[in-house]
Amino acid sequence: GAGVSQSPRYKVAKRGQDVALRCDPISGHVSLFWYQQALGQGPEFLTYFQNEAQLDKSGLPSDRFFAERPEGSVSTLKIQRTQQEDSAVYLCASSFNRGTSGYTFGSGTRLTVV
Amino acid sequence: KQEVTQIPAALSVPEGENLVLNCSFTDSAIYNLQWFRQDPGKGLTSLLLIQSSQREQTSGRLNASLDKSSGRSTLYIAASQPGDSATYLCAVIITGANSKLTFGKGITLSVRP
Numbered sequence: 389g390a391g392v393s394q395s396p397r398y399k400v401a402k403r404g405q406d407v408a409l410r411c412d413p414i415s416g417h418v419s420l421f422w423y424q425q426a427l428g429q430g431p432e433f434l435t436y437f438q439n440e441a442q443l444d445k446s447g448l449p450s451d452r453f454f455a456e457r458p459e460g461s462v463s464t465l466k467i468q469r470t471q472q473e474d475s476a477v478y479l480c481a482s483s484f485n486r487g488t489s490g491y492t493f494g495s496g497t498r499l500t501v502v
Numbered sequence: 503k504q505e506v507t508q509i510p511a512a513l514s515v516p517e518g519e520n521l522v523l524n525c526s527f528t529d530s531a532i533y534n535l536q537w538f539r540q541d542p543g544k545g546l547t548s549l550l551l552i553q554s555s556q557r558e559q560t561s562g563r564l565n566a567s568l569d570k571s572s573g574r575s576t577l578y579i580a581a582s583q584p585g586d587s588a589t590y591l592c593a594v595i596i597t598g599a600n601s602k603l604t605f606g607k608g609i610t611l612s613v614r615p
Contacts, residue, residue, distance in 0.1 A: 430591055430605035479545060490536050495545035
């Protein structure tokens with residue numbers, strides 16, 4: 389597609405519920421990142437894929453967070469047993485060549501845990 | 503650890519004013535620096551990308567400069583308009599195997615008609 393597509397745009401989850409957030413990067417982009425943005429803050433790094441390989445997951449806040457990109461294109465960020473502190477906007481970004489030409493971000497998924 | 507700082511957190515100016523948004527970073531070994539715009543409830547829109555070997559980039563009324571040695575970048579907005587009201591974020595990529603962006607917290611700009 390022309391841009392990075394994320395779905396759903398909004399998600400309300402009850403505390404303890406599992407959620408799955410989807411990112412469809414620009415076709416041909418090998419690098420894919422997930423970021424978490426709390427209200428009034430800059431985005432914080434969660435995890436990085438190069439093709440299907442997850443090269444860095446150091447930003448995942450707990451083992452309840454899991455990300456995958458099995459075929460090197462679409463990626464899913466899964467959060468198990470959601471908690472209120474997980475409420476944030478989750479942003480996905482992709483790049484053709486590891487950032488040399490910059491990154492393109494999706495519109496994000498706003499997750500609210502109630 | 504790379505830290506990116508943007509001060510002030512918020513700025514309000516009258517329409518037509520030229521303004522400068524500042525960004526500073528602690529580690530000068532950056533690969534490139536990117537300025538983004540974020541409208542309320544929206545994702546990030548890339549404004550300008552400056553490679554580490556470059557000093558500045560221009561797009562329309564926007565000009566971004568980079569001084570690696572001092573760890574600073576500025577985004578200059580000429581003849582500001584109410585439509586420029588948004589949050590402006592700068593982000594750097596440090597040299598290394600993981601090309602992740604490290605962001606500042608952003609500057610929320612309000613341009614008054």
